[in-house]
Amino acid sequence: MTTSAAFIHQLREKSKTLHLLRWIHLANAILCIILTGLLIGVAVDIRSFISNGAALSGFGNYTTFTFPATYVYMLIPAVCALVYSIILFCDPSPSYPAWQPCRTFLGSIGCFSAALFLAALLPVLPGADIMTAPESAMTCTWRDYMSWRIIYNNPEAFPWVVKMDSACQQLRAADAMCWIVFIGWLATLVSYVQRARRAKIIREDNIVDEKTEDASGRIGS
Numbered sequence: 666m667t668t669s670a671a672f673i674h675q676l677r678e679k680s681k682t683l684h685l686l687r688w689i690h691l692a693n694a695i696l697c698i699i700l701t702g703l704l705i706g707v708a709v710d711i712r713s714f715i716s717n718g719a720a721l722s723g724f725g726n727y728t729t730f731t732f733p734a735t736y737v738y739m740l741i742p743a744v745c746a747l748v749y750s751i752i753l754f755c756d757p758s759p760s761y762p763a764w765q766p767c768r769t770f771l772g773s774i775g776c777f778s779a780a781l782f783l784a785a786l787l788p789v790l791p792g793a794d795i796m797t798a799p800e801s802a803m804t805c806t807w808r809d810y811m812s813w814r815i816i817y818n819n820p821e822a823f824p825w826v827v828k829m830d831s832a833c834q835q836l837r838a839a840d841a842m843c844w845i846v847f848i849g850w851l852a853t854l855v856s857y858v859q860r861a862r863r864a865k866i867i868r869e870d871n872i873v874d875e876k877t878e879d880a881s882g883r884i885g886s
Contacts, residue, residue, distance in 0.1 A: 697747035718813035765864035805833035
């Protein structure tokens with residue numbers, strides 16, 4: 666067996682031993698990577714637009730731009746959820762039948778789920794972002810920053826002028842992806858709650874069995 670074939674065989678055997686919850690964490694991590702990549706793409710496109718617009722308008726190195734608050738609030742949970750998903754994927758605890766998630770752990774999963782829900786909801790709520798109020802952040806009114814998009818409205822001569830439109834499209838895609846990530850974390854929370862309930866039922870049944878055995882032993886003696 667070649668080295669590559671042996672490696673593939675090891676991966677297959679390893680995948681068979683992974684618990685379903687760890688597969689969910691892996692899926693969440695992949696989705697968070699996509700979400701984080703989209704949000705970084707928004708920042709890169711805006712940065713390119715501001716830099717080129719400032720240079721042509723004679724502002725020199727003036728590249729100040731205030732990002733929408735809903736964008737920042739989406740970025741922070743996305744990065745944190747990515748790190749936490751990777752950590753949980755590496756944790757083999759769910760593979761042990763006797764393992765039971767504690768309330769603190771369930772609370773942390775619930776907090777991440779709530780944060781991702783708000784991160785996905787706020788950008789579509791009218792007036793939720795002061796930068797685009799009274800409209801929602803999805804209207805992308807910040808595209809007309811310094812009116813450069815109108816002044817240099819010639820994509821052939823100024824390719825960077827479409828960067829704001831690209832940033833807006835990526836932000837909308839990121840919001841859609843954030844909903845998907847939230848659903849993934851909600852499924853994770855439900856799975857852990859079910860695991861905790863099953864473990865509690867098994868523990869109570871074991872206690873009852875032990876008491877029954879003790880009572881039977883006393884009667885027999």
